[in-house]
Amino acid sequence: MRLLLVEDDRMIGESLRQALRLEGHAVDWVYDSAAAKATLGSERFDLLLLDLGLPDAPGQPARPDGGLQVLQxxxxRGETTPVIVLTARDALGDRVAGLDAGADDYLVKPFELDELLARIRAVMRRHGGRASTALVHGALKLDPATREVSYQGQPVLLSAREFAVLEALMQRPGAVLSRAQLEDRLYGWGEAVESNAVSVYVHQLRKKLGPEVIQSMRGVGYFLSRA
Structure with missing residues (x-):
């Protein structure tokens, strides 16, 4: 998934970005509410991780309601992007204000990475209208919670980025995803992108799953074959 992290604490932000990237997510990171609003207005993300205490702009002190203003x-603007608030403020009033402003979940710092990952999965599951975490397409099954993939009942071992490509395709079965859309799911800002990276991962997936599972539309992109 492509995530936007809005966090002004550089140590927390860097550790979160690295940990989430190791889980196969593309993570972009901004530090203030102005950058968050501008980025959300110009780019699409699967989920927003939002601190509440944010400065309005670089060099300014953090405001207690900076993140709340981004959420509002x-x-x-009518955007339905899922939002998880990450904050050290655990008062009932703060939690209620965050949820009433439109947050999908609220996690108090400090927290364990495993809990954040579970909450991300839960929010995305609800957002997609699914009762189960697992994605199923015919004989193909992918479970983001366990990072397990099986095809025709047999386990399939995938790298983190192979998993990310397959997950993106399974979240929109039948839809054609362009190379640029898939790259967005693999790489954050500043990460080097090989010109043929997506083609390489699709080729590797076809070797492991069979050539018929992922189809290509010449000049457009890739899609899953009919279940």
Whole structure:
């Protein structure tokens, strides 16, 4: 998935970005509410991780409601991007204000990475209208919670980025995803992208799953074959 992290604490932000990238997510990171609003207005993300205490702009002190203003701005534009608030503020009033402003979940710092990952999966499951974490397409099954993939009942071992490509395709079965759309799921800002990276991962997936599972539309992109 492509995630936007909005966090002004550089140590927390860097550790979270690295940990989430190791889980196969593309993570972009901004530090203030102005950058968050601008980025959300110009690019698409699968999920937003949002700190509440944020400065309005670089060099300014953090405001207690900086993140809340970003959330209200996002929802005021009718955007339905899932949002998980990450904050050290655990008062009941803060939790209620965050949820009422449109957050899908609220996680108090400090927290364990495993809990954050579970909450990301839960929010995305609800957002997709699914009762189960697992994605199923015919004989193909992918479970983001366990990072397990099986095809025709047999386990399939995938790298993190192979998993990310397959997950993106399974989240939109039948839809044709362009190379650029798949690259967005693999790489954050500043990461080097090989010109044929997506083609390489699709080729590797076809070797492991069979050539018929992922189809290509010449000049357009890739899609899953009919279940």
């Amino acid at each position: 701005h996002l929802r005021g």
